[in-house]
Amino acid sequence: MPAPLAGERAEWSAEFGRRFTVFVDTEEEFDWRAPLSRGNRQVTAMRAIPAAHARFAEWAVPLTYMADHPAVAEPAGADILRGVLADGRSAIGAQLHAWVTPPFAETLTPANSFAGNLPEGLEAAKLDALTSAITEATGAAPIAFRAGRYGLGRNSLRLLAERGYRLDSSVRAYYDYGGEGGPDFRSIGNAAFWRDGILELPFTTLFTGRARVGGTRLFDQLGRVPRGRGIAARLGLLSRVSLTPEDMPLSDVLEAIAVADGEGLRMLNFAFHSPSLAPGHTPYVRDAGDLRLFWRWWDEVLAALDRRSIRPASLHDVLAAATPSVGGGPGTHLTEA
Structure with missing residues (x-):
């Protein structure tokens, strides 16, 4: 995915200040070590959402629930989401897990788990099915989107804009999924930008450590050295830190927040998966x-x-706070292949 042009960058209103948001990938339970399966549709971990929602409410933190098809197809899941959305500040979004979203016209392969790799008509049909299911289940049409496995494709943002979506958060800044058949985001940082009529709000990632100015280039070079990245992290030279409690140590994230604050980053985007709210469903929360x-x-x-x-x-x-750069804005530049 090409880096944003100068005219695509979003600006934040002066009164917005410095902010953070929290997205919850609200989804089915599955074995993270096993191949993906269309049969994984249980959402028992969603029972933990109301209590978790209340804990965030104590900090006055609204949540955006990025629901996938199983999360709203089950009546219990739909009831839970309607309940937490009643606070008037939290919001519903869509997360497209292609392998569990109808129509099931594709072969189930690792590459096809990235929805953006599917033929345009099939990607659109799955997006329509998901959008309709969320709207029917919660009474609210989703306007925010995240592709499962961060699987954006060349048609994805345009398809979202055509269906009334306004924000996407599928980009994971500085990450590369090309080895698995997915997108390469190494050239994209944390700044929000407009593309194909959609505000892109990347999942925030910071480089920390004494050599952090080396950024993606140094991180890639360390990846070619056996255990290079781990050694660099242990020596306090360079770490790549995403803003999530899942596999990101607390001390590293606190340092990343300090780096973001020092660099004047106006918007921080946090995320986690809903099954992590109950023990035994993700590798990040295995027990009490x-x-x-x-x-x-x-x-x-x-x-x-x-x-x-x-x-x-x-x-x-x-x-409400994101505005186009001077001379740029929604729809100014089209996504390149």
């Missing part, structure tokens, strides 16, 4: 001890953000 650490991570991170006057933002806050 891991769940305690998960919540300690959030308590410490939210306290650090508060000390730095980085305030929470709802989805609608974000959309």
Whole structure:
């Protein structure tokens, strides 16, 4: 995916200040070590959402629930989402897991798990099925989107804009999924930008350590050396840190927040998966001890953000505050292949 042009960059209104948002990938449960299966549709971990929602509410943090097809196809899941959306600040979004979203016309392969690799007509049909299911289940049409496995393709943003979506958060800044058949985001940083009529809000990733100015280039070079990235991280030279409690240590994330604050980054985008709210469904929260650490991570991170006057933002806050750059804006530049 090409880096944003100068005219595509989004600007934030002066009164917006410095903000953060939290997206919850609200999805089915599956074995993360096993091949993907269309039969994985259980959403029992969603029962933990109301209590988790209340904990975030204590910090006045609204959540955006990026729901996939199983999460809203099950009546219990739909009931839970309607309940938490009643706070008036949280929002519903869509997350397209192609392998569990009808129509099932594609062969189930790793490459086809990235929805953007599918033929345009099939990607559109799955997006329509997901959008309709969410709207029917929650009474609200989703306007934010995330592709499962961050699987954007050359048609994805245009298809979203045609269906009334306004924001996408499928880009994971500085990550490359090309080895698995997915997109390459190494040239894209954390700044929000407009493309194909959609506001792209990347999942925030920071480089930390004494050699962090080396960024993606140095990180790629270390990847060619056996255990190079791990050694660099342990020596405090370079780490790549995403803003998530899943596989990102608390100390690393607190340092990343400090780096973002020092660099004047106006918008931080956090995320986690809903099955991590209950033990045993993700590799990040395997037992009750891991769940305690998960919540300690959030308590410490939210306290650090508060000390730095980085305030929470709802989805609608974000959309209201993002404006086009001078000479740019929605639809100005088309996504290249």
